[in-house]
Amino acid sequence: MKRAARSERESRIAGIIDRIRDIPPGSVQTYGDIDRTAPRLVGRVLATTHQGLPWHRVIRADGSIPKGKRQRELLLEEGVPMRGDRVDLDRARAL
DNA sequence: GTGATGACGGAAA
DNA sequence: CTTTCCGCCATCA
Numbered sequence: 001m002k003r004a005a006r007s008e009r010e011s012r013i014a015g016i017i018d019r020i021r022d023i024p025p026g027s028v029q030t031y032g033d034i035d036r037t038a039p040r041l042v043g044r045v046l047a048t049t050h051q052g053l054p055w056h057r058v059i060r061a062d063g064s065i066p067k068g069k070r071q072r073e074l075l076l077e078e079g080v081p082m083r084g085d086r087v088d089l090d091r092a093r094a095l
Numbered sequence: 096g097t098g099a100t101g102a103c104g105g106a107a108a
Numbered sequence: 109c110t111t112t113c114c115g116c117c118a119t120c121a
Contacts, residue, residue: 009118031103038117039103046102048119058102066102 012038016045023057026078027094028087030061057094063087 012035019034020042031039043066046055056067056074063086065071072085081088 012117032105035117036104040101041103041117043102044118055102060102061104071102 012041013045013049016042017049017051017053020046020053020055020058023054023094025054025057026080026092028057028059028075028080028089028092029094030059030089032061033093034058059087063089 016034019029023029031042034042039061042058046053046058056071057078057080059065059071063083065075065085065087072082075087076082081091
């Protein structure tokens with residue numbers, strides 16, 4: 001494949017990682033917020049990238065939690081506003 | 096090369 | 109409120 005294509009792919013990945021890393025404690029971002037055009041890519045990055053990323057601060061667009069109660073507790077510890085089993089996005093969503 | 100899949104999203108019913 | 113369907117990007121069989 002072409003070099004330019006590869007480079008662009010990787011920079012997109014890098015950007016995704018940066019955004020995740022910059023999510024402040026106590027707030028969250030959705031997959032869509034992180035990359036509008038490829039939310040699935042964000043999920044893939046989290047599933048395959050094992051760096052010290054705050055993976056628990058990434059949730060779905062409707063506020064539901066992808067990784068289950070384990071993740072839910074971590075968010076609770078940071079004081080993320082919840083509404084039952086979902087995150088209250090209006091209050092918790094990072095800018 | 097094709098087709099299925101995933102830590103998804105949004106629209107439609 | 110729910111389920112279904114289709115689009116999205118990158119990987120994998």
